[in-house]
Amino acid sequence: xxxxxxxxxxxxxxxxxxxxxxxxxxxxxxxxxxxxxxxxxxxxxxxxxxxxxxxxxxxxxxxxxxxxxxxxxxxxxxxxxxxxxxxxxxxxxxxxxxxxxxxxxxxxxxxxxxxxxxxxxxxxxxxxxxxxxxxxxxxxxxxxxxxxxxxxxxxxxxxxxxxxxxxxxxxxxxxxxxxxxxxxxxxxxxxxxxxxxxxxxxxxxxxxxxxxxxxxxxxxxxxxxxxxxxxxxxxxxxxxxxxxxxxxxxxxxxxxxxxxxxxxxxxxxxxxxxxxxxxxxxxxxxxxxxxxxxxxxxxxxxxxxxxxxxxxxxxxxxxxxxxxxxxxxxxxxxxxxxxxxxxxxxxxxxxxxxxxxxxxxxxxxxxxxxxxxxxxxxxxxxxxxxxxxxxxxxxxxxxxxxxxxxxxxxxxxxxxxxxxxxxxxxxxxxxxxxxxxxxxxxxxxxxxxxxxxxxxxxxxxxxxxxxxxxxxxxxxxxxxxxxxxxxxxxxxxxxxxxxxxxxxxxxxxxxxxxxxxxxxxxxxxxxxxxxxxxxxxxxxxxxxxxxxxxxxxxxxxxxxxxxxxxxxxxxxxxxxxxxxxxxxxxxxxxxxxxxxxxxxxxxxxxxxxxxxxxxxxxxxx
Amino acid sequence: xxxxxxxxxxxxxxxxxxxxxxxxxxxxxxxxxxxxxxxxxxxxxxxxxxxxxxxxxxxxxxxxxxxxxxxxxxxxxxxxxxxxxxxxxxxxxxxxxxxxxxxxxxxxxxxxxxxxxxxxxxxxxxxxxxxxxxxxxxxxxxxxxxxxxxxxxxxxxxxxxxxxxxxxxxxxxxxxxxxxxxxxxxxxxxxxxxxxxxxxx
Ligand code: HEM
Ligand SMILES: [Cu+2]
Numbered sequence: 001x002x003x004x005x006x007x008x009x010x011x012x013x014x015x016x017x018x019x020x021x022x023x024x025x026x027x028x029x030x031x032x033x034x035x036x037x038x039x040x041x042x043x044x045x046x047x048x049x050x051x052x053x054x055x056x057x058x059x060x061x062x063x064x065x066x067x068x069x070x071x072x073x074x075x076x077x078x079x080x081x082x083x084x085x086x087x088x089x090x091x092x093x094x095x096x097x098x099x100x101x102x103x104x105x106x107x108x109x110x111x112x113x114x115x116x117x118x119x120x121x122x123x124x125x126x127x128x129x130x131x132x133x134x135x136x137x138x139x140x141x142x143x144x145x146x147x148x149x150x151x152x153x154x155x156x157x158x159x160x161x162x163x164x165x166x167x168x169x170x171x172x173x174x175x176x177x178x179x180x181x182x183x184x185x186x187x188x189x190x191x192x193x194x195x196x197x198x199x200x201x202x203x204x205x206x207x208x209x210x211x212x213x214x215x216x217x218x219x220x221x222x223x224x225x226x227x228x229x230x231x232x233x234x235x236x237x238x239x240x241x242x243x244x245x246x247x248x249x250x251x252x253x254x255x256x257x258x259x260x261x262x263x264x265x266x267x268x269x270x271x272x273x274x275x276x277x278x279x280x281x282x283x284x285x286x287x288x289x290x291x292x293x294x295x296x297x298x299x300x301x302x303x304x305x306x307x308x309x310x311x312x313x314x315x316x317x318x319x320x321x322x323x324x325x326x327x328x329x330x331x332x333x334x335x336x337x338x339x340x341x342x343x344x345x346x347x348x349x350x351x352x353x354x355x356x357x358x359x360x361x362x363x364x365x366x367x368x369x370x371x372x373x374x375x376x377x378x379x380x381x382x383x384x385x386x387x388x389x390x391x392x393x394x395x396x397x398x399x400x401x402x403x404x405x406x407x408x409x410x411x412x413x414x415x416x417x418x419x420x421x422x423x424x425x426x427x428x429x430x431x432x433x434x435x436x437x438x439x440x441x442x443x444x445x446x447x448x449x450x451x452x453x454x455x456x457x458x459x460x461x462x463x464x465x466x467x468x469x470x471x472x473x474x475x476x477x478x479x480x481x482x483x484x485x486x487x488x489x490x491x492x493x494x495x496x497x498x499x500x501x502x503x504x505x506x507x508x509x510x511x512x513x514x515x516x517x518x519x520x521x522x523x524x525x526x527x528x529x530x531x532x533x534x535x536x537x538x539x540x541x542x543x544x545x546x547x548x549x550x551x552x553x554x555x556x557x558x559x560x561x562x563x564x565x566x567x568x569x570x571x572x573x574x575x576x577x578x579x580x581x582x583x584x585x586x587x588x589x590x591x592x593x594x595x596x597x598x599x600x601x602x603x604x605x606x607x608x609x610x611x612x613x614x615x616x617x618x619x620x621x
Numbered sequence: 622x623x624x625x626x627x628x629x630x631x632x633x634x635x636x637x638x639x640x641x642x643x644x645x646x647x648x649x650x651x652x653x654x655x656x657x658x659x660x661x662x663x664x665x666x667x668x669x670x671x672x673x674x675x676x677x678x679x680x681x682x683x684x685x686x687x688x689x690x691x692x693x694x695x696x697x698x699x700x701x702x703x704x705x706x707x708x709x710x711x712x713x714x715x716x717x718x719x720x721x722x723x724x725x726x727x728x729x730x731x732x733x734x735x736x737x738x739x740x741x742x743x744x745x746x747x748x749x750x751x752x753x754x755x756x757x758x759x760x761x762x763x764x765x766x767x768x769x770x771x772x773x774x775x776x777x778x779x780x781x782x783x784x785x786x787x788x789x790x791x792x793x794x795x796x797x798x799x800x801x802x803x804x805x806x807x808x809x810x811x812x813x814x815x816x817x818x819x820x821x822x
Contacts, residue, residue, distance in 0.1 A: 053748060086779040088786040196641050261648035269641045295648055296655040303659030307761065315750035316757035317675070318663065324675025324754030329666055333659055 030076030037071025114198035120184025160223025177348035191272025218244035232319030286351020349486025361428025377413030438489025445481025470530025496580030507569025518558025639796025682739035693812030695727015700809035728770030
């Protein structure tokens with residue numbers, strides 16, 4: 001990699017590599033080429049094909065979606081670097097500078113920009129958009145469930161809502177912390193000038209970007225009937241909307257592999273001088289363990305989706321029992337990815353809160369080593385528990401016992417995470433700012449999420465609870481109550497560094513209470529109706545559950561209002577909030593030693609680290 | 622800070638860049654390895670289940686074991702030739718060509734196999750389908766090989782062309798030879814694993 005000078009942007013001319021194609025390309029050209037590729041493929045493939053055969057329909061649609069993605073990447077210039085490498089004429093210094101789009105104002109957010117800070121902001125906005133879309137669907141789901149026999153949406157639409165809400169949120173949550181903070185903050189935290197592979201960093205974002213319209217197209221193609229888990233053989237037989245799901249996951253898997261290897265390499269190879277492993281901030285450790293776990297986990301989902309795609313297009317039979325296939329194959333591949341994935345989501349959120357807690361109680365992080373052991377233990381065990389999602393699937397009942405044991409074992413390293421947080425808070429004098437409130441909310445929510453998980457891991461209990469709203473409540477407590485709360489805490493904490501302004505406090509507090517109270521109202525009751533037998537993923541329910549469901553829906557509206565207030569606070573503060581000082585929280589990690597706007601290469605002089613980042617109340621060692 | 626200086630570009634040492642690139646590629650190999658694991662898992666899982674006797678239904682043809690190994694041959698030769706060139710710089714112009722040609726020929730053979738699959742059947746409406754789980758798995762494995770041939774050929778062509786450029790940093794290019802070596806070795810291993818797997822019918 002090449003890093004760039006740090007003279008202030010204003011004093012430098014915009015690099016202008018003459019005649020270089022890269023100066024002409026941006027998101028607009030990407031969209032144009034992508035759309036041309038998409039429609040070109042569509043019409044070319046459609047011609048002469050019998051479109052009454054669903055296999056042909058799937059073929060045409062799937063290929064058009066991939067063509068869009070590839071066309072977009074060509075159009076935005078993603079392949080210029082690799083091509084120039086191929087012919088041995090590497091990008092010149094001037095071109096590299098241009099790609100970092102220094103000094104070009106807002107335009108850089110719409111370019112193939114290699115600056116990690118730009119990529120971080122792109123991810124942040126992307127995540128908020130995904131959460132908005134997914135949240136809107138959640139509101140529609142809860143509106144439909146407000147009363148029994150409601151016809152707010154048809155059952156078919158309801159199925160699609162549940163599935164697309166689920167996958168949108170899962171995608172959003174996978175990137176919610178590592179995307180914005182992993183890209184913007186993490187390189188500064190370790191004292192690096194940029195990511196290890198800046199062009200791949202841009203690639204991971206723009207590849208992800210191409211997945212979004214593909215996912216949305218599911219709505220125009222009739223939705224998906226399968227839920228976010230896309231179980232086979234239903235996914236084989238589902239209508240054209242399913243192609244959007246398949247293409248989204250394949251594209252997304254490419255993006256996460258690239259992003260994961262980039263983040264891991266950056267942390268391993270680009271830490272500042274003196275930043276030994278035991279001086280690396282805990283957020284960096286958590287984010288790295290999370291993406292390093294994703295690298296081997298996600299490809300099995302990609303295999304499953306390619307198999308689904310092949311079944312649907314060229315009539316292979318991976319999941320078709322008529323020709324020797326089996327739905328169990330899908331379930332295994334899916335959950336071998338799926339369980340590690342829930343920790344890929346959880347760990348960065350917790351790690352962000354572990355970064356926050358010491359700062360706001362002015363105490364060292366309690367047992368840094370236990371935190372690392374917790375993350376590592378969770379990551380290691382998480383690949384050995386996948387069949388707890390399949391107890392009732394009839395697959396290998398003899399393995400239920402062993403999987404129950406491994407699953408319950410995970411509560412040990414999970415307990416370490418609690419220990420670290422509570423130990424850090426213990427006898428501290430908390431400074432009750434929004435990031436700190438999120439630490440408390442996390443402890444409450446994840447306690448409930450984690451303990452209900454242990455009930456689910458118990459085979460006899462799961463025999464009864466599986467497929468009920470109890471499961472839905474459990475994983476919302478972990479995903480939303482824990483991981484999203486962690487991400488919101490991270491946003492409140494790093495907002496000053498990312499935008500140069502303080503997040504509006506009152507807006508932050510009000511949204512916090514609307515969200516947290518609403519959330520608990522929404523999902524605590526869901527445990528009860530779930531335990532009483534209300535099935536998940538069903539558009540209607542028996543009258544006996546009607547009170548609890550109405551209350552849940554009221555909680556959901558409260559969450560919705562809170563989210564809108566939070567969005568307002570973010571937008572308002574970003575545009576005209578109070579200007580933030582360099583280190584508003586008095587924290588000791590490196591990102592607070594650089595001014596806003598952060599210079600192109602982050603540091604005037606490469607920093608040298610001489611102590612651990614949590615040395616509050618003791619002299620630096 | 623000198624504000625009037627022209628922007629300048631600071632380069633990390635070629636050693637540092639080279640090492641970083643190798644780590645990056647190795648991490649991608651881990652991801653690809655997980656993909657291979659998923660495929661092999663699918664192959665043997667469905668083979669052992671043999672749902673409704675549908676692994677290789679009666680009368681359905683399979684590829685010969687030998688042809689599976691031939692399909693991996695290009696990957697293996699390429700990896701060996703690259704290794705040779707890595708240690709013997711004088712021979713590198715030649716070995717780089719051998720790597721590329723091996724990958725092109727191997728890739729062509731793999732493509733040819735895929736164009737002549739013996740297990741495609743037709744339903745009552747005359748629509749083709751893959752008859753049996755062996756057939757389904759075979760096409761996925763062959764596709765993965767094909768993907769490796771294409772990416773491998775891209776890398777090989779790049780190395781070949783770059784070998785003739787004098788302006789490039791020799792230390793960094795040496796690192797890239799090694800990094801590419803990791804990749805070529807990996808795709809050969811993956812090819813061997815696939816050939817081994819498809820030997821079990
Ligand atoms: C603390 C330890 C945890 C245990 C013991 C646990 C256990 C379980 C079990 C046994 C199930 C299957 C229930 C069923 O389908 O019948 C389940 C479902 C689920 N868990 Fe957890 N869990 C834990 C933590 C988490 C975390 C941290 C997350 C996410 C961040 C999570 C996300 C999920 C999801 C998404 C599902 C539902 C998947 C589906 O069927 O759609 N869990 N959990
Ligand atoms: Cu799980």
